[in-house]
Amino acid sequence: MAGRIEDYAVLGDLQTAALVGHDGSMDWLCLPRFDSPACFAALLDTPEAGRWLLAPVSGGSATRRRYRDDTLVLESEWDTPEGAVRVVDLMPVRTGAADVVRIVEGVSGRVRMRTELRLRFDYGSVVPWVEHQAGTLAAIAGPDAAWLRTPVDVHGENRATVAEFEVSAGDRVPFVLTWAPSHEPEPQPIDPFGALEDTERFWSAWADRCTYDGQWPDAVRRSLVTLKALTYAPTGGIVAAVTTSLPEQIGGSRNWDYRYCWLRDATFTLQALLGSGYVEEAAAWREWLLRAVAGEPADLQIMYGVDGTRRLPEFELPWLRGYEDSRPVRIGNGAASQFQLDVWGEVLDGLHVAREAGLSASVDAWDLQQALMDFLEGHWDHPDNGLWEVRGPRRHFVHSKVMAWAGADRMVHAVERFGLDGPVDRWRALRDMIHADVCEHGYDSERGTFTQYYGGTDVDAALLLLPRVGFLRWDDERVAGTVAAVERELLQDGFVLRYRTDTGVDGLPAGEGAFLACSFWLVDALHGLGRGDEARALFERLLDLRNDVGLLAEEWDPRLKRQVGNVPQAFSHEPLVNSARLLSGAHVTTRSQRREMRADGGGDGRRSAPAPRSRGGAG
Secondary structure, rough: OOOOOHHHHEOOOOEEEEEEEEEEEEEEEOOOOOOOOEEEEEHOHHHHHHHHHHEEEEOOOOOOOEEEEOOOOOOEEEEEEEEEEEEEEEOOOOOOEEEEEEEEEEEEEEEEEEEEEEOHHHHHOOOOOHHHHHEEEEEEOOOOOEEOOOOOOOOOEOEEEEEEEEEEEOOEEEEEEEEEEEEOOOOOOOEEEEEEHHHHHHHHHHHOOOOOOOOOOHHHHHHHHHHHOOEEEEEEEEOOOOOOOOOOOOOOOOOEEEEOHHHHHHHHHHHHHHHOOOHHHHHHHHHHHHHOOOHHHHHHHOEEEEEEEOOOOOEEEOOOOOOHHOOEEOOOHHHHHOOHHHHHHHHHHHHHHHHHHOOOOOHHHHHHHHHHHHHHHHOOOOOOOOOOOOOOOOOOHHHHHHHHHHHHHHHHHHHHOOOOOOOHHHHHHHHHHHHHHHHHHEEEEOOOOOOOOOOOOOHHHHHOOOOOOOOOOOOOHHHHHHHHHHHHHHHEEEEEOOOOOHHHHHHHHOOOOEEHEEEEEEHHHHHHOOHHHHHHHHHHEEEEEOOOOOOOOOOEEOOOOEOOOOOOOHHHHHHHHHHHHHHHHOOOOOOOHHHHHOOEEEOOOOOOOOOOOOOOOOO
């Protein structure tokens, strides 16, 4: 069986990622991209579906493990009766073929180790043909080929490549697994020790660019490194997670493929990156966004492939039993074809954030924004599937309407503040119309709260975002009433559910954990309402949910006290960074901004971080 979700650490080469458990087993790896078929799929089945174990023969979990400083170089150490041993895992940032490097280091005594490599292409369904070639193991099947290079004498056993060997203090034994398309020549071997140095140097240099100067710096920097690890370098797209079908409820059916790029993440991601000095990454994400959504505005999707692919058909893999028997295992995501009104507003908001931050102006970007706005004008009053991608009937979700308002608001401000050309009077009128409509149909005056959708009685954690996007001020009594309703109806063990799944609103069986992004939104809301001590207490409780190497999945199951959902989750790490900035009053500067401030006589070169935007509203 696979380990608990929080047992896994992530490795990555900025094109794909692997998950390594406490027991030294690499149970998930897709090659050559995040969304490619897995060659290690034990995470969703048994070891027979593919894995790579490298650990002491005596087995057991690592005594301790850590990332080397602010890198993705993982060290796992075991203390055994015979001595201590360390396994160093990494994926070199790719310049050609994809490589996974594992180095066994003797720390003390003499420890007997075991390696067990089970390559299974196409999500565990294809066992490759394997042969030994002068110290190299070669495996091939269909479009995939892989080579294992190591000084250890390996052999075949029960459809796996295995070996046992001993290491003494000071020994260093390397293993390198390389993947390439089967029709191409065998890649030149890399130097594993040189690759280790290069990889450590790359991540250290990247982390040194961080300008965050607030509290909880270690947690923030680890979340930023994780977001970078979720980046597909060739395009700048950022996947929601590296996994598919990790359940939102153990044994349940809410199992989705998250190896794609959601437009909804755009604003949160840009705020986290720009607020920490990563202008290049923010610009690359903005450019990916522009390319992905280019075309007919009516065809805008909520998510795309890492290269902008639009067709993400959803299907099931019946041969995989699912994580802890959580079926089905899904590939692709049918929600890509849903109508989610809020995404138009999210994209307009994200591009506005980029413009406010000073990213280079683009005529094409403004043309696109106007086209998106034209569509929004004609469709804002249509029911949709909402940001939670419900598979039940479409409804007039309040959050969706508010984001339509935000889209109109950002277009008005683009004209007013940046002098861009557009029918600003018409957009102002639309903004006021949407605002009035939401306040009339989406607010329950008797209970003093906004509701999940027009005519409904339930609340939704996304309502916490209303003041954050500027729809109402924090001191509006309707905001306080809505936050109180969310606390009253959606808190479970102090953490926030997205909504009540037992109402049937999403057309799926009830049951899931607390959505971590929603709990970070409550942190921001408590801060906005002047409840600073409560906000900090909740934030630190959320930090305590991270695993031993600082990673968060999508949700937390308060009953089982464990992480659930796909991992590591961008939509958990983005709000962690943004909430930390908000609570600590962290300054936002890039190095170029600091130079500008110093040139202007700005003292220490610091510039205050923009708080979550609150532009008021017409209501």
